[in-house]
Structure formats: structure tokens, C-alpha cells
Amino acid sequence: MIRFVANRLLGMLVVLFLVCLFTFVIFFVLSPDPAVQICGKNCTPEAIDQIRANLGIDQPFWTQFWTFLTGLFAGRTYGTGPNAIDCAAPCLGYSFQSSQAVTDMIVQRLPVSATVAVGAAVLWLLAGVAGGLLSAVREGRFADRFIAGLTLTGMSIPNYVLALSLQFLLVVTLGWLPFPQAVAFSDDPVRWFQNFLMPWIVLAVGMAAVYTRLTRANVIETLQENYVRTARAKGLSPGLVWRRHALRPALTPIVTIFGMDFAGLLGGALITETVFGLNGIGKMAADSITKNDQPVIMGVTLLAAFLVVVGNMVVDLLYTAIDPRVRVGSSA
Amino acid sequence: MTDTLLQVRGLTVGFPNANGPNTVVNSLDFDLARGGALGIVGESGSGKSMTSLAIMGLLPKGAERTGSIAFDGTELTALPERAMRSYRGDRIAMIFQDPLSSLNPYYTVGTQIMEAYRSHRTGVTRRQARAVAIEAMERVHIGDAARRVDHYPHQFSGGMRQRVMIAMTLSMEPELIIADEPTTALDVTVQAQILDLLAEIRADTGAGLVLITHDLAVVSEVTDHIVVMRDGDLVEQGPAERIFTDPQAPYTRMLLDAVPRIDDEIGLLRTMHTEEGR
Amino acid sequence: MTAGDSIPRQPGPPEPAPLLRAENLVKEFTVSGGGLLGRAGRFRAVDDVSLEVRKGETLALVGESGSGKSTTARLIARLIDATSGTIEFDGREVHALTGKALHAFRSEVQMVFQDPYSSLNPKHTVERIVTAPLAYQRRPIPGGARAFAAALLERVGLNPDHAARYPAQFSGGQAQRIGIARALAVSPKLIIADEAVSALDVSVQAQVINLLRRLQDEEGFSYLFIAHDLAVVRQIATRVAVMNGGRIVETGDRDTVFGSPQDPYTRKLLAAVPRIRPEWDAARRRNEQARREREEAEL
Amino acid sequence: AGGDGSGGTPQTGGTVHMLQNADFSYLDPARGWDGGVNAFYRLIYRGLTMQAAGDAEDPNAVVPDMAEGLGTPSPDGLTWTYTLKEGLKFDNGDPITSTELEFGISRAWDPEIGIGSPWLKNTVEAPADYKGPYQTGDHPGIETPDAQTIVFHLKAPFPEFDNVVSQVNAVPFPVGTGAGDEFIKDVIASGPYTLDSYTPGSSIKLVRNEHWDAATDEVRKAYPDAWEFEIGLEGATIDERLLAGQGTDVNAIAGKIQPATLARIQSPELQERAISAEAYCVTYMGMDTTQAPFDKVEVRQAMNYAVDRTSLQTASGGNQLALPATTIIPNAVNGHKDFDLYPSEGDSGDPAKAQELLESVGLGDGFSFTLDIRSNPIMQAQAESIQQALAKINVDVQLNVIDTSTFYETIGTPSQMHDAAITGWCPDWASSSSTMVPPLVDGRVITEKGNTNIAQINDPGINARIDEIRAMTDLDAANVEWGEFDEEVMALAPLVPLLQEPSVFLPGENIAGYIPNTSMTDLTIIGLSDPSAG
Amino acid sequence: MSFTPTELEVEGAAGGGTVPGAPASPPAGRGAPDRPATEWRRVSRAFLRDRAAVACGVYIVLIILMAVAAPLLVKISGYGPLEFDQDAVDPNLGGIPLGAAGGMGADHWFGVEPGNGRDIFARIVYGARVSMLIAISATLLTTFLGVVFGLVAGYFGGRVDMVVSRVMEFLMAFPALIFMIAVLSALPAENRQFLLVLVISFFGWPYLARIVRGQTMSLKEREFVEAAKASGATSAQIIFKEILPNLASTIIVMTTLAVPGYVGTEAGLSFLGVGVVPPTPSWGQMIASSVPWYAVDPAYFLIPGAFLFLLVLSFTVLGDRIRRLLGEGAA
Numbered sequence A: 001m002i003r004f005v006a007n008r009l010l011g012m013l014v015v016l017f018l019v020c021l022f023t024f025v026i027f028f029v030l031s032p033d034p035a036v037q038i039c040g041k042n043c044t045p046e047a048i049d050q051i052r053a054n055l056g057i058d059q060p061f062w063t064q065f066w067t068f069l070t071g072l073f074a075g076r077t078y079g080t081g082p083n084a085i086d087c088a089a090p091c092l093g094y095s096f097q098s099s100q101a102v103t104d105m106i107v108q109r110l111p112v113s114a115t116v117a118v119g120a121a122v123l124w125l126l127a128g129v130a131g132g133l134l135s136a137v138r139e140g141r142f143a144d145r146f147i148a149g150l151t152l153t154g155m156s157i158p159n160y161v162l163a164l165s166l167q168f169l170l171v172v173t174l175g176w177l178p179f180p181q182a183v184a185f186s187d188d189p190v191r192w193f194q195n196f197l198m199p200w201i202v203l204a205v206g207m208a209a210v211y212t213r214l215t216r217a218n219v220i221e222t223l224q225e226n227y228v229r230t231a232r233a234k235g236l237s238p239g240l241v242w243r244r245h246a247l248r249p250a251l252t253p254i255v256t257i258f259g260m261d262f263a264g265l266l267g268g269a270l271i272t273e274t275v276f277g278l279n280g281i282g283k284m285a286a287d288s289i290t291k292n293d294q295p296v297i298m299g300v301t302l303l304a305a306f307l308v309v310v311g312n313m314v315v316d317l318l319y320t321a322i323d324p325r326v327r328v329g330s331s332a
Numbered sequence B: 001m002t003d004t005l006l007q008v009r010g011l012t013v014g015f016p017n018a019n020g021p022n023t024v025v026n027s028l029d030f031d032l033a034r035g036g037a038l039g040i041v042g043e044s045g046s047g048k049s050m051t052s053l054a055i056m057g058l059l060p061k062g063a064e065r066t067g068s069i070a071f072d073g074t075e076l077t078a079l080p081e082r083a084m085r086s087y088r089g090d091r092i093a094m095i096f097q098d099p100l101s102s103l104n105p106y107y108t109v110g111t112q113i114m115e116a117y118r119s120h121r122t123g124v125t126r127r128q129a130r131a132v133a134i135e136a137m138e139r140v141h142i143g144d145a146a147r148r149v150d151h152y153p154h155q156f157s158g159g160m161r162q163r164v165m166i167a168m169t170l171s172m173e174p175e176l177i178i179a180d181e182p183t184t185a186l187d188v189t190v191q192a193q194i195l196d197l198l199a200e201i202r203a204d205t206g207a208g209l210v211l212i213t214h215d216l217a218v219v220s221e222v223t224d225h226i227v228v229m230r231d232g233d234l235v236e237q238g239p240a241e242r243i244f245t246d247p248q249a250p251y252t253r254m255l256l257d258a259v260p261r262i263d264d265e266i267g268l269l270r271t272m273h274t275e276e277g278r
Numbered sequence C: 001m002t003a004g005d006s007i008p009r010q011p012g013p014p015e016p017a018p019l020l021r022a023e024n025l026v027k028e029f030t031v032s033g034g035g036l037l038g039r040a041g042r043f044r045a046v047d048d049v050s051l052e053v054r055k056g057e058t059l060a061l062v063g064e065s066g067s068g069k070s071t072t073a074r075l076i077a078r079l080i081d082a083t084s085g086t087i088e089f090d091g092r093e094v095h096a097l098t099g100k101a102l103h104a105f106r107s108e109v110q111m112v113f114q115d116p117y118s119s120l121n122p123k124h125t126v127e128r129i130v131t132a133p134l135a136y137q138r139r140p141i142p143g144g145a146r147a148f149a150a151a152l153l154e155r156v157g158l159n160p161d162h163a164a165r166y167p168a169q170f171s172g173g174q175a176q177r178i179g180i181a182r183a184l185a186v187s188p189k190l191i192i193a194d195e196a197v198s199a200l201d202v203s204v205q206a207q208v209i210n211l212l213r214r215l216q217d218e219e220g221f222s223y224l225f226i227a228h229d230l231a232v233v234r235q236i237a238t239r240v241a242v243m244n245g246g247r248i249v250e251t252g253d254r255d256t257v258f259g260s261p262q263d264p265y266t267r268k269l270l271a272a273v274p275r276i277r278p279e280w281d282a283a284r285r286r287n288e289q290a291r292r293e294r295e296e297a298e299l
Numbered sequence D: 001a002g003g004d005g006s007g008g009t010p011q012t013g014g015t016v017h018m019l020q021n022a023d024f025s026y027l028d029p030a031r032g033w034d035g036g037v038n039a040f041y042r043l044i045y046r047g048l049t050m051q052a053a054g055d056a057e058d059p060n061a062v063v064p065d066m067a068e069g070l071g072t073p074s075p076d077g078l079t080w081t082y083t084l085k086e087g088l089k090f091d092n093g094d095p096i097t098s099t100e101l102e103f104g105i106s107r108a109w110d111p112e113i114g115i116g117s118p119w120l121k122n123t124v125e126a127p128a129d130y131k132g133p134y135q136t137g138d139h140p141g142i143e144t145p146d147a148q149t150i151v152f153h154l155k156a157p158f159p160e161f162d163n164v165v166s167q168v169n170a171v172p173f174p175v176g177t178g179a180g181d182e183f184i185k186d187v188i189a190s191g192p193y194t195l196d197s198y199t200p201g202s203s204i205k206l207v208r209n210e211h212w213d214a215a216t217d218e219v220r221k222a223y224p225d226a227w228e229f230e231i232g233l234e235g236a237t238i239d240e241r242l243l244a245g246q247g248t249d250v251n252a253i254a255g256k257i258q259p260a261t262l263a264r265i266q267s268p269e270l271q272e273r274a275i276s277a278e279a280y281c282v283t284y285m286g287m288d289t290t291q292a293p294f295d296k297v298e299v300r301q302a303m304n305y306a307v308d309r310t311s312l313q314t315a316s317g318g319n320q321l322a323l324p325a326t327t328i329i330p331n332a333v334n335g336h337k338d339f340d341l342y343p344s345e346g347d348s349g350d351p352a353k354a355q356e357l358l359e360s361v362g363l364g365d366g367f368s369f370t371l372d373i374r375s376n377p378i379m380q381a382q383a384e385s386i387q388q389a390l391a392k393i394n395v396d397v398q399l400n401v402i403d404t405s406t407f408y409e410t411i412g413t414p415s416q417m418h419d420a421a422i423t424g425w426c427p428d429w430a431s432s433s434s435t436m437v438p439p440l441v442d443g444r445v446i447t448e449k450g451n452t453n454i455a456q457i458n459d460p461g462i463n464a465r466i467d468e469i470r471a472m473t474d475l476d477a478a479n480v481e482w483g484e485f486d487e488e489v490m491a492l493a494p495l496v497p498l499l500q501e502p503s504v505f506l507p508g509e510n511i512a513g514y515i516p517n518t519s520m521t522d523l524t525i526i527g528l529s530d531p532s533a534g
Numbered sequence E: 001m002s003f004t005p006t007e008l009e010v011e012g013a014a015g016g017g018t019v020p021g022a023p024a025s026p027p028a029g030r031g032a033p034d035r036p037a038t039e040w041r042r043v044s045r046a047f048l049r050d051r052a053a054v055a056c057g058v059y060i061v062l063i064i065l066m067a068v069a070a071p072l073l074v075k076i077s078g079y080g081p082l083e084f085d086q087d088a089v090d091p092n093l094g095g096i097p098l099g100a101a102g103g104m105g106a107d108h109w110f111g112v113e114p115g116n117g118r119d120i121f122a123r124i125v126y127g128a129r130v131s132m133l134i135a136i137s138a139t140l141l142t143t144f145l146g147v148v149f150g151l152v153a154g155y156f157g158g159r160v161d162m163v164v165s166r167v168m169e170f171l172m173a174f175p176a177l178i179f180m181i182a183v184l185s186a187l188p189a190e191n192r193q194f195l196l197v198l199v200i201s202f203f204g205w206p207y208l209a210r211i212v213r214g215q216t217m218s219l220k221e222r223e224f225v226e227a228a229k230a231s232g233a234t235s236a237q238i239i240f241k242e243i244l245p246n247l248a249s250t251i252i253v254m255t256t257l258a259v260p261g262y263v264g265t266e267a268g269l270s271f272l273g274v275g276v277v278p279p280t281p282s283w284g285q286m287i288a289s290s291v292p293w294y295a296v297d298p299a300y301f302l303i304p305g306a307f308l309f310l311l312v313l314s315f316t317v318l319g320d321r322i323r324r325l326l327g328e329g330a331a
């Protein structure tokens, strides 16, 4: 077990390292000089050089990359002398735009993204599993076909089209919901809920569709398993057969896939957050991209990769916990 | 109490579709005496499994069953599902071919043995059920049953799993055990052990057995009455000795000829068609 | 490397060189990946196996599931490489073969597999399947693909008009014949039949066994016949090798092995085989005889 | 709607909400320098001088702030002396004297911090190796003879030096503060408000600076008790909220509205709220005069004839959001002269005249060139309009859309800029054109990177004229000359002025004293008519 | 975010690496004989009976025709996709289209764009070109990469598989959307459509490759592979002649499901401003530019939105049906 975890951790670090390197290469090679951008109008070449030196981007590639990596684990210092800034680990550097520490920016925005992700996840999980079960129970009947139609529609509607349509309909035309506004839960729970309702729905629709289909397929498949027949042959009540022998095996893979999807979403729902003006990681990513704010892009990319990789690992560990067949350390 | 444990009359199973009734079991009649052992033999697709599932009332979706199945004098086909449930597992138990896929990988074998027991015997505590499970496992010669009861199916070998399946049926002391190819997936040595086990249990409990197999040698060793099926039809039936010494139907004769013997003369095996027809 | 634990074999009596001679074959598999950390475990599936197949004879390899029969077969067919040991076929060291020589070897050794459907590519027509060995070895197809396929099908007792069909359109026994036809396409000297009849119903199994025997009589090639069903083995083998846990525990003439098995494992195996009582068979034969006589008399 | 502010009289108290898309660049005025943040700095920082209040007679004028009066230049114009008012304090209660001012100003020379307005560095004398107070120490070019007096020594006479000390980086800080990233998250305020909380990218809250004394401040009114900046909202959402005016949005203000919103403010009560502001910037197309075909003045003139400014206007949001520009200096900037050297019927272009000019240099069959533009919907629409107009004289325009983040770098690097580019230019101070025209045409400012003269015109006549006008100490007279200069430059047509883009604002119902300005809306005179509402 | 065929991906993961719809081998029993030729006929007949599938097919064909015949259609409608029409918009009101429903009428069938009065019909028609071209090219490239890498990894296993799998894992762990945007915004605007295809495929192929790999791994265990090997087939011959044909249905299904994913991705990237370069119209870019106008001129938003949604829906439904039909054929 310990070896398995250690192995996974090592693999995870390798993937993260590659993501780092890859991102770094792309920005190092492709990106325009941020110094010029920071310098703005009325800029002199000396000023540009100075900014480059401050940012450390006058260094050769590998030096920069090494500094970045050490910054991640041990922190680093920007500038020299009295102006030196200590950036504690995990140091992702400072935004070129606002000079905020990227780590702080992420920490500040994570709650918003988490709220969005958790709400959406609850919604899609409930809707997806319920829809899938209903579909499976009513296989081939009207309800099944109806749900199939809904899921296809849900899967096909681009989320920004859905987001804009919802906003147009619910806020602008019908006035059922107020415009999104940054309100803390503790200040005004109702308003808070109204703010997040649309983002939750938008993110949940596509996912719910996928989960519905998945649940349906899994349940139908499980019901054909021989062990379900065995359970029935034992004279168990249909309720028991369903609960124990159909649902648990059918839903186990869904739980694990859910872990991945959720982790992915935590890293920011770019489009949804942008459309609804939610200051989460996703919007930060979108903004930093338009502003070519490399440290922030790097930070978000790494965070997202980190979450996916960790999610992956958690899922694997979870799987070993809930599926007795997956025995760690031995290959069947 | 009658002497006939199971009486099947005119059992027909079909999967009706656009092209017609598509019958896979066609007016089958047979009887099983209390404590007797009945063998159903026939080649792949001859309807053996459908027959057993029809008795259990577990036919797959889309299947239609007609005819009469009387168990201990009760007409099973007329029973409502709820009542049928109280027979399944309790009085009629079934063992399936593939012991791995027939056990739920998510639960310990103990849980799966106890499950049936507790659902048929009200007011049984977990502890009691567990004791029953351990005892059943001991009866099928699983060593260290008290510990193994908490293992998962994948931690057992094929033969052991099949023993677990048998233990599952044993805990209920059923009057009838239907075994659908219980040894096909197993090695000969393991097969021999399982067949011995079945015989032992029958001797202990006096349960009736319906053994379904395609292996004539196996039925010849285990059962006293034999039903030969082909394409859903009953070819012939009778006491084992009669079928083996004086088969009436040409099909049965052909089958018997085609079986390679381990201690018989070597020569061209007789097949359906004179040579190896097309 | 296993040099340490391989026991040198006594050289056999100076007989005519066998078609196939395998010596001290060992095959180890790596199990449980281990990932980036940790070492992988090794599992010895074939452990110091030596065997011979002579021209025109059928060597049957029997044993229970997982005893290493298929692995041995695949080593001999050079589908996998041995961890150690040598295989000599027709005087050549099999594991040294490359290029043309390997192609030649491939046409001299052919395989027939257990599952007739799995061993035929479901997306290829029968014609393509049976001519594939020639195509893969870049050899011309004598008389053209169509005629060649038709002739082959005829030889294994299939309707030659069915060459354009797909495997799924045949029954199990017919499909197995296609597999045999494919093996015949290159006129092999040795056919390795790995559980070639195990998946078939008895009547079909009998047909295929008969076919194999007939072909051997006609063409004179050798079989390495792998099976777990001792009854089948007895019907077809000239000699028998019994495997258990990757080792050959007993080998000898069929009648010796079946009649007076030496190894306890062989005895256990033989004892476990279900049998129809010989006296019943005898009675049946008598009844049969009687019936036939009655019928003749009636005529 | 006009430039006279929203209705009602501002009352003391309440919270004004500001809805905006982008975060402020920096809280530290030595670092930040753009229209949005400059207006914000006015709430928390004070300097020697400042741009007059938004409701002043001449809102472009520079007036004293912490100084008793405007600066006094020495006769040679190389020394400027200011006297500070008494009783000035930071938000922590410490007094503000010339020492703190010198310290704050000298931060502009710190290479890591002083990345904001360059004007102090450009004008005040300092050794080349001077690197600000943290690294070098006291500024040798600034003297503080006593607590109330501060003297600046200039590199060269600069008649507009009052404008330089009105720049946002000329503000006081307690000695020794502000090193490293200290002012990234916090401020030390000298103005009427100070920072309450700051969540980057999301919100800023300001509360009153208790130590600010209204008696020392003639410009700032500081009506509201607090400010709340909501950041990160989409433009469309901001407009929707302003239109709807729900809850605290009656107390909200924001930047200019989107063109799409114009159509929805036609109802009388919204018309009442809507206010438009004149443009201080020009949108133009610069042409690389060093390369064919734009090395020929005829071709450049033809471009000026050919563009369809009416179409450009519609594409940019119609006549409320865009006006045809024929001069470099916009109407609202002091020194503007009205002229149109390349007139056309209804400003929709004169392709015939353009064709004629092209034929005169043998380009009658047209040519093709690449136009650099920013990936911004309006600018794209403008570029597409030019594409359409020039197609009439067989000129094929290839659009090269550059991401916003890299656009200025690309066009500021002559080696990377293509044949032409669309961009805008605003003066650094609206009271004079000295920062409007010269950066665009002075041949001596062409650099490899960060170039502002994208036409790369280097005409000795133009260069000489710039020096001549800059030397004038009578600023009004100089402004007249800048207007003349504009026309002289346009005769050479290094660029095609396209539009002046005024803005329309829609403050909340309860907002009073809101006088928007595209140069910089004065936040310090805004208040609520009813502080209890919202 | 719908930029990858998540669903198949997810189901693939659930089913242990095999696509549920992918035809398995004929069951090792007596399979209903069915030649591919007749199977094809059966599939097409079943397909034609399915009204929804036919409707979707018709819509897709119409869009393709529309894309192909764009210049002709525009000639008929009278306005090109880039042509300004000042008379169709109101300069006093920020340039909103004159007339009801975004200026729809005999002149401009779908109305005009606010501000510049470009004909929406023409832009939809030309936008279809871009959307289809990018989606189809990206699908082809993805399929090629996914199939080749999946086959190679699945067949050779061991170290090759290890490397390919790691690369796939790495690419899938990558926040692809963020990265696509970052890369695209950093890259020059020239050849943007080509770059879009490259970038989309670069992040897209692992999803197909993973499924192909899984199937290859199970197909490789089938005895016909061993038979081919014993007959002297080289690895390449086994991969491409023996295994590949068995992946056909998987690939068909994956491809039909990838197209809508990529239509969506292209639109999404254009929506975020890093897609096709103006003035070239694409549906996503049209939707993006309609955002500020959606309250004033809903038609401007709804028309491309509806076209996009229907196209994605059609491909999705089609893929779903094809999968079911091919799946049924195998079961």
C-alpha cells in the first residue's frame, strides 16, 4: 500500500514537472516580452532592461526554470537590496499586472471556484444519478426516451450559449434573478444563492447529461451480471437486489469519475466564471491570458494540473477502498 | 408430501419476436423424485439453461414460459412473484456455471452466504447468520472457514468459489438443488471434488438434484435419471442405466458414440454424419 | 538466467533425429509491474521443459489449467522468446532464425487454437484468412487465391463456395475447420494444436478429432496436441507428456502413461476423469449389435 | 445629455459603488499610471498640484493641492520652488512635510518601483546612477530648505513643470516606507480616504482618512463616507446593472457604457441619467513612412481621403460614441485647431480624389498592405471598415490581429510592426498639446522598442518646430502654436486621424456631482443625493 | 466544457478501456451470421427508419452544402460576409440594426450585425465553412494520431506503452482549455485556422488513443493475432491488417462524436477571442461579438447560437445512433 502511494506520488511529481517544463517552454519561447508591456508608453530601453532584470527574465532559460522550481519548493527572493521581496514557498511568482503574489491570488479566488464547483457537482451528481436510474428502470419506455433526448440536448448545448441564454431569460427578460454581485454567504444567503444558481446550472447541465448516460449504462449492464441473477436466485427482495447488487457496483465507477471531474472543475470554470463575472480561478486565468500575465497563467495551469493529478490519485486510492477487487501491490 | 419433488409438464420457453414465437424449450416433461438426481444433457444451445431458469422463474427479459412446473405439489407457474421468492434460495437453490461472475465482487463471501439466510429466516441476528455461514463453509471443506468467511470472492480459486456457491445453497437446507454446468469452468481434478461434494450433500440432506451438463460421463456418474435435449426438444429420458445401455433415440446413440472414452478402444469416433459431414 | 537449476538431461537412445527437440526450456514472466519504485516479481511459467516430437507422431501435452502448456507451445512456435533453453526444429536452432529462414520455419510449423472464433479475424473473409500465411510470407498463391482457398476448404470438409463468408457465419466446428485449413495452407511439418477441440461440443469435437487424424494419415505431419481432456488425448496421441506447475512430470508412450502411470500427479489426473461405466458401454454395444442384426434381419 | 453632470446635490455620507471590469494596476502611485487608476489615486493621495476639479471652469487646468500655489520658476527656468500648506497629515496622523514629499517623489527613480509616470525622471535633474531612496538615498536634484519648502532642479527648462508635479507619482510617503512589495497590498494615504480592504481582482473598499483636513484641500469634496469598488464584472453586466438600478446599484458609477447599451437608454428617465463626455484621445492609423508604398506622401494623403469616417463612426458605436477626426489634437484638448485637409462629402471618404493621388504615383491599380490591429471588437470593426473603404480604390488590406497583451509591444517595435497600425493616443495632461502631437511625429523619439512614432517620420522641419514650441513659456501661446503644428504635420499625412471617441456614462439614480471625463473622471467631487438610499 | 468527447471518454474509463458500443467479437457461440455488407445494409435501413437520426443527417448535409455553396448563396442573398451596410443600422443608437428582429427582412434574411450592418446570413454561411473545416480537419488529425498511438501503445505494450501512456496522461492532466487559449494567444495570428486544428488535435488525441489502446490490448490477446504471428506477419502487418479492421466501428463512432466536440471547441475558442481571425466569420466568434448586444438585439445572439447548437446536437445524436446501431449489430 505504502509503495503504491509512493509510486503514485512519484508519478504525479513527474507529470507535474513535465507540465511545469512544458508550460515554461511555451511561454519562454512563444511569449512576448512582458517587460515592454509593463513599461507602457514613454518607455526607454534602459527601463525595459531594468524590468527584465527585476523579473529575472534576462537569465538563460534553464536558470529561470530552476529558479522557478526552487521557488515552488523553497521560496525565492525577487530583486536585491532593500527592495528585495521574499516569496515564501510555494512561490509561483508575482503577477506582472498587479504585482500580487500568485499564490495569494489563487488562495483568494479558490473559495469562489470551490463554491461553483461544489454546487455544480452536487447538482449534476443528483440529477445525473437520478436521471440515469430512472432511465435504467424504465429502459425503452417513454421516460427513458425522454431523458435520452434531454441528455443529448444537454450534451450539445455549448455552455456559453446556455449561460448567456439563461442570463438573458432569467435576469434580463423575466427578472427572476438579480445580476450577479459579490456577496458573502454570511451577509446575505439568499442573494449568495441567487448569484451562484446560474453558474451551477450551466456547469451542471452538460455533466448531468454525461452522468445520466453513464449511470444508465452501468445500471443496465450491472443488472445483466450473473451475480444479480444469483442474488435473485437466493430469493432476495427486489429492493435488496437493487440496493446491494445493482447500485453499488453500478455507481462505484461513477464515484471515481466524479472525483476527476470535480478536481478539474476546482481548477476553474473559465467560460462560466467569465460570463457570470465570478472572480474565481477560471476568470483569473482568462484575464491573465488576455493580459499575458505569465506568472498567473503558469500558476493556474499548474494548479489545474495539480488538482487533476491529485484527483486522479485520490480516485485510485478511493477505488482500492471501495472496490475489493483492486488489491494494491498485487497484480491480478 | 408426495414422492415426486418436481414435476414438469409441457414446459415451453420462447422468445417471441417479429418472426414468430422462437421457441427454445419445447414441451418438456420430466419428473424428479424426492431425493433423486436428474441429469439434463444436450449440446450447446439445446435449452438446458433455459429449462433451469424457467423452474426458478428467473428467465431473462422477453422470455415467455408456458406449461406446468409443480414443486412439492405446488404449481410454481401460478405463484405470484412474492411467493415465488420465498421458494427461491430457501427450498430451491441454484448453482451456476461460472463461479466468479456469479458472486458479487463487492461483498465478502460471508455476507453473500448470510444474505440469503437472513432474508428467509426472520429474526436471525448477524452473529447467528455468521455462524451458519461458517458452518456451511466448513461443510463444503473450506479450511479455516472462520477467517475465510471475511474474504472476497476474488481471493478464492475457481474450485473454492464453486464451493462457496454450494455453501450458499447449503445454509438454507434446500429440498432441490439445480446445478447448471457447475463444473464446466473447472479442471478435472477440481470437478471430481465438486461432484463428490454434491453427492455427499445429497446423502446428508436428502435434497433432490437437477444436474445440467453437456458431459455425458459426468451425468453417468452422478445422476439416476437422464433427460436428453436437443434444440429445445426432449429427445429421450429414462433411468441412467437404460439410457447408457440401451439408448433409443438415434441422437442419443450418436452422442454416446461421439464421447471419447479414456479406457475404451481407440478408433474413429462416430459423429452425427457418417464421416465429418459438412 | 537459470543455468544453476537446470539438470542436464541424459541423452536419449540414438534414434533418428526428431523433428522437434526442445531442451531445458524456461520461461519467466514479469508480474506486478511495480511502477517507478520497487522491483517486479518474476513468475516461472515453464520450468525446465524438455520434449521431442518425431516425424508423423502426435505428442500430447496434458495438464491442468495454468500448468504451462500454452506457454510451451508458444515458445516452440517462436511466438515468444524463451528465458533459457534451446529448441531445435528439423536440425535448426529455432531461436537463431531470422528473415527468410524464419519465414521457412513459419511455414513448417503452424498452430490451431482453442477458440475457433477468437482465432479467426472476424473482419476477414475465409479466403483471406486461409491465404494469409502465404501473403504474410510473401509467397505466391498457387493457382490463385480463390481456387487455392476452395481446395483447402474442400480438404477440411467445408463447402468451397463459402470462401467469401465471414467467420461469424459458421458454426463452431466449421470455424475450427477454417483454422485447420489455414494451418494447412503452407504445408507444415508440425501442427501445434492448443486445446483445438476443447471448446467444442462432443459431436463436433469428434468430427474435428477425426479430421485431424485423417489429415495426419494423408499428409504425414506431426502434431503437438495440447489438451486437458485425457479422454481426448487418449484418442489421438502417440506419446503423452504430463505437465504440472510448469514442469513435465511424466512422459512416455500413450499406453504406458495411461496404463501404468508413474507420477502421482498423473495418477490423480487419471482418477479424476469422469467415465461412463465400461459395463454399460459393453451392454450398449451388445444392444447395438443386436439391434443392427434385427434390422438386417427385417430387411 | 451634456457635460454638466448628473442631477441633484451631493450630500455627505453613504457609500458610492464603482463597478468595473479590470482591477487597478497598482495601489502604489509610483508604479501605476493610467486613466482609471489616476482617478482612484486622487481619492487617497495628494501631491503639490493637481488637475482642477471636474466641475471647475477649466477642468484641464492645473491647480495647487498641497502647495500654497503653483510653482515659481527661476528666471532660467531650471529651478522650481513650491511651498507646502500647514497641517497636512498622513492617515496615521504623522505630519506631511517637504521631507516626506521628497522621499515619496524620489521613489520614482527606483528602477523596480518607479515604473509609473516618467515625467519626473524626464525633467528633474538627477545623476545617472541615482536609484531612488532605498538604494541610493536622498535625491540630489530636490532640495528641502525647510519643512514647508521644496525646490526642484531641472535638466532643462520645462514651462509645464506644474503638470509634472501633478503626476500621480509626485506624492508624499513617510520616510523609509514603501520598499519591496509594501505598497502592493496596502497604502499610506494622504488624501481623504484610506484603504479598508483590498481583494485583488474582486473588490476594494475605502473609508475616510480621519486625518485628512478639508480645510487644507480646495479641490476634493469627499462627500461619501466610503467607496466600494466592485471589480471583475463584464461590461455588459455592468451596463445591465446600471440600467436596472437595483439595490445599491442606485449608488453606482462605472466607466463608459457599451455601444449596445446606447439603444436602451432612450427612455426619458435614462436619458436624464446618461451623461456624455468629450474625447481626449484620437484614434488613428499610423503608416510606416520608411517603407513603400507609404514612403510617398501622395499615398498617405490618398489614405486620408479614402477612409470612410461615417462608416467608422457607426462601427464604433454611432454618433454618440464616435466623431470623425481630421486633426491629431482632439477638440477637448487645449490647443485644438479645427481643420480638415482631406475633406469629403459627409465624411464618408472621397475615393475619386484618393484614386487620383494614387494614379499620380503610378499606383492606380492599387496595392496591398498589412494593418496591425488589436483583438478588440471595436478596433476590429474599425479595421474592417477601413478594409471596405480602401477596397474601393483597389487597396487590399490584410488584417493582422494581435492579442491585446502584445499589441503595443508589436507596434512599438519598428522591426515588428507591419505597414500600418490602428491605435490611439491621449495627452498626458489635457491642458496642453505638448504631450499630444510630438510623441507621434518627433523623429528623435524613434527607438527600437517602445516606439511611439509609429509612422517613423523623421522630418527635420517637424523636429525643429517641436523644439521651438516647447521652449515657449507662455503656455496659451504655445497651445495655439501646437494647433498650427498639427495642421503642418497633417499636410505630410504620416497618419490618418480616424475618430475621436466620446463616452457615455450612466451613473446610478442617487449619484450627484458626477462629471465624467474621458481623460479622468473626478471622483473626489461625487456624492449621493440621498445618503440613506440603496 | 465540451471540447473533448467526454462522454465516450468517461464511458471508456468506466468500461475498463473498452467502448461499450464497440462491436465485440461475435460471441463464442453461434452468432447470427451477418456479413459486413449486409450489416451495412441493416445499419442504413435501421438508420433511415429513425426519424431523429434522419433529421440530424439532413441538417448536417444542409450545413455542409451551405458551407460548400457559400459564394453562390451569398450571391443570391445579395450581401457578402464582409460587406458593410450603413443603411441597415441606426448610427444614433450605437448602431443597432434598423427594423424588427435585428433587421431581418427581404434584404437581410437573418438581419444584420449591429454597428456595421454586415449581413448575418452571409456570415452564418461563411461561418459554417470555418466551423466545419476546422472541426473536420481536427477530427481527421486527432483520429490519425489517436489511432496510430493507441494501436502502437496497445500492441507493443511494455516500454512503448509506458511512454505513450505517460504522454497521454500528461496531456490529459493538462488544463487543456486554459492552455489552448494561452498558446493560441501567444502564437501569431497567421494561419490561425491551421494552428487551431493543430492545438485542438494535440490535446484531443489521447482521448481516442486511450480507447484504441484498450481495445488493441484486448484484441491483441485474441488468438487470430497469434495466428497471424505464427504465419509470419510482421508487427506492422498485424497492427494494420489484423487489428485495425476490428477497430473500424469504434473509430467511426468516436469520430462522429468528436466532430461535435470540435465544433464546440472551435466556437468556444473563438468565443474567448483566440479562434479564427476577423473579419473571417465563425459561429463562435459571432456569438462572442453578440455578447454585449444580447439584450438589445437578441437575434444577433440567437441565430449563430441556434445554428451552433443544432449542429452539435445533430452530430451528437448521429454519433449516438450510429453507436447504438453498430453496437446492436455486434450484440
Ligand SMILES: Nc1ncnc2c1ncn2[C@@H]1O[C@H](COP(=O)(O)OP(=O)(O)OP(=O)(O)O)[C@@H](O)[C@H]1O
Pocket: B015, B024, B042, B043, B044, B045, B046, B047, B048, B049, B050, B051, B060, B062, B214
Ligand atoms: N435472451 C435471449 N433471447 C433470445 N434467445 C435466447 C436468449 N437466451 C438464450 N436464447 C436462446 O435459447 C437457446 C437455449 O439457450 P440455453 O442457454 O438454454 O442453452 P444451453 O443448453 O444452456 O447451452 P449451453 O450449453 O451453451 O449453456 C439458445 O439457442 C439461445 O440462443
Ligand SMILES: Nc1ncnc2c1ncn2[C@@H]1O[C@H](COP(=O)(O)OP(=O)(O)OP(=O)(O)O)[C@@H](O)[C@H]1O
Pocket: C029, C030, C031, C043, C044, C045, C063, C064, C065, C066, C067, C068, C069, C070, C071, C072, C228
Ligand atoms: N504473458 C504472461 N505474463 C505473465 N504470466 C503469464 C503470461 N502468460 C502465461 N502466464 C502464466 O503462466 C502460467 C502458465 O500459463 P499457460 O497459458 O501456459 O497455461 P496452460 O497450461 O496453457 O493453461 P490453460 O489450460 O488454462 O490454457 C499461468 O499461471 C499463467 O498465468
Ligand SMILES: [Mg+2]
Pocket: B048, B049, B050, B180, B181
Ligand atoms: Mg447453459
Ligand SMILES: [Mg+2]
Pocket: C069, C070, C071, C194, C195
Ligand atoms: Mg492454455
